[in-house]
Amino acid sequence: MINCLRGWPEPIVRVQHLSDSGIRVIPDRYVKQPSERPGLISDSIQSEINIPVIDMGDLLSPDPTLRDKTADLIGSACREWGFFQVVNHGVSHELMARMREAWREFFQQPLEEKQKYANSPSTYEGYGSRLGVEKGAALDWSDYFFLHYLPVEIRNQEKWPTLPVACRELVGEYSKEVVKLGGKLMKIFSSNLGLTENYLQESFGGEEMGACLRVNYYPKCPQPDLTLGLSPHSDPGGMTLLFPDENVSGLQVRRGDNWITVNPIPNAFIVNIGDQLQVLSNANYKSVEHRVLVNSAKERVSLAFFYNPGGDMLIKPAEQLVGEEAPPLYPAMTFNEYRLFIRTRGPCGKAQVESLKSPT
Ligand code: OGA
Numbered sequence: 161m162i163n164c165l166r167g168w169p170e171p172i173v174r175v176q177h178l179s180d181s182g183i184r185v186i187p188d189r190y191v192k193q194p195s196e197r198p199g200l201i202s203d204s205i206q207s208e209i210n211i212p213v214i215d216m217g218d219l220l221s222p223d224p225t226l227r228d229k230t231a232d233l234i235g236s237a238c239r240e241w242g243f244f245q246v247v248n249h250g251v252s253h254e255l256m257a258r259m260r261e262a263w264r265e266f267f268q269q270p271l272e273e274k275q276k277y278a279n280s281p282s283t284y285e286g287y288g289s290r291l292g293v294e295k296g297a298a299l300d301w302s303d304y305f306f307l308h309y310l311p312v313e314i315r316n317q318e319k320w321p322t323l324p325v326a327c328r329e330l331v332g333e334y335s336k337e338v339v340k341l342g343g344k345l346m347k348i349f350s351s352n353l354g355l356t357e358n359y360l361q362e363s364f365g366g367e368e369m370g371a372c373l374r375v376n377y378y379p380k381c382p383q384p385d386l387t388l389g390l391s392p393h394s395d396p397g398g399m400t401l402l403f404p405d406e407n408v409s410g411l412q413v414r415r416g417d418n419w420i421t422v423n424p425i426p427n428a429f430i431v432n433i434g435d436q437l438q439v440l441s442n443a444n445y446k447s448v449e450h451r452v453l454v455n456s457a458k459e460r461v462s463l464a465f466f467y468n469p470g471g472d473m474l475i476k477p478a479e480q481l482v483g484e485e486a487p488p489l490y491p492a493m494t495f496n497e498y499r500l501f502i503r504t505r506g507p508c509g510k511a512q513v514e515s516l517k518s519p520t
């Protein structure tokens with residue numbers, strides 16, 4: 161398994177440069193099967209429905225009723241949606257804006273500059289244009305930059321961009337703040353599940369937790385109805401804190417047979433539950449499928465921060481959530497073992513976490 165992750169099975173094409181070349185017809189590799197194209201599953205009732213919005217400022221209210229109500233809202237969002245937006249989250253808006261601007265600038269550089277960071281599937285760190293190593297696989301209309309922030313031992317700033325000059329420092333500052341926000345949410349999730357406040361964080365390895373950042377770049381696409389920026393997938397890790405592009409929507413969340421387009425609120429984070437929290441919560445919390453649409457008018461930049469267990473942590477349903485009425489739904493597995501799947505096969509809806517379910 162590890163061997164097949166050494167190199168890409170075929171030459172890498174940078175989607176941004178394909179887009180900039182002015183093509184009017186996209187290569188077959190990016191054309192999805194008719195059933196997977198955007199717009200086919202009914203997009204009805206779209207505009208009235210949005211994922212829940214949580215004001216985290218209310219968690220600090222002197223009014224205990226408001227505090228409890230807010231924690232309950234987070235709990236029901238985790239159970240019913242697997243997705244919510246947070247405002248008043250404590251991360252500096254100015255820092256968020258500077259961070260996004262730095263990454264826009266990174267992608268605006270000439271191809272040769274970015275190629276210095278070209279990644280390989282062994283760690284995925286660096287500048288990449290595909291997920292999965294299957295030769296001939298369908299591809300998504302996006303490029304990305306992926307880097308590790310935690311644990312500190314695997315942080316390698318040499319692999320982070322030197323240009324724009326503020327980039328490395330900004331990644332450090334931003335990640336520190338977002339980890340803090342993630343830690344607050346982990347406590348709320350633990351309490352909401354009836355676990356001790358530190359249960360989930362300890363299960364992730366405490367300070368030895370993992371954290372990585374993927375900056376997604378979705379170039380303009382001449383035939384947006386035929387392709388996707390990112391195919392349906394659930395996030396394999398713990399939780400994702402996404403800073404979406406406020407000017408261009410594109411993220412869609414599965415709700416039954418519908419895809420709901422998320423309307424991003426300025427300066428908010430979109431939080432979603434990943435597969436590891438679904439496992440730890442014994443499916444009380446859901447890691448929900450999502451995908452990204454592209455458009456012909458404007459490129460889109462999003463920053464996905466993955467708050468994960470340490471790679472060697474054995475993740476399994478919390479004992480307090482397991483009993484005669486609720487048998488454990490998943491076997492124990494380390495996060496490193498688990499994430500080899502998406503790294504090899506690419507985005508596959510919820511196939512992995514579903515396939516682990518013990519037969520009942
Ligand atoms: C991801 C992801 C959504 C987006 O990076 O896993 O789902 O809007 N990104 O870019």
Ligand code: NI
Nearest residue numbers: 393394395450
């Ligand atoms: Ni995702």
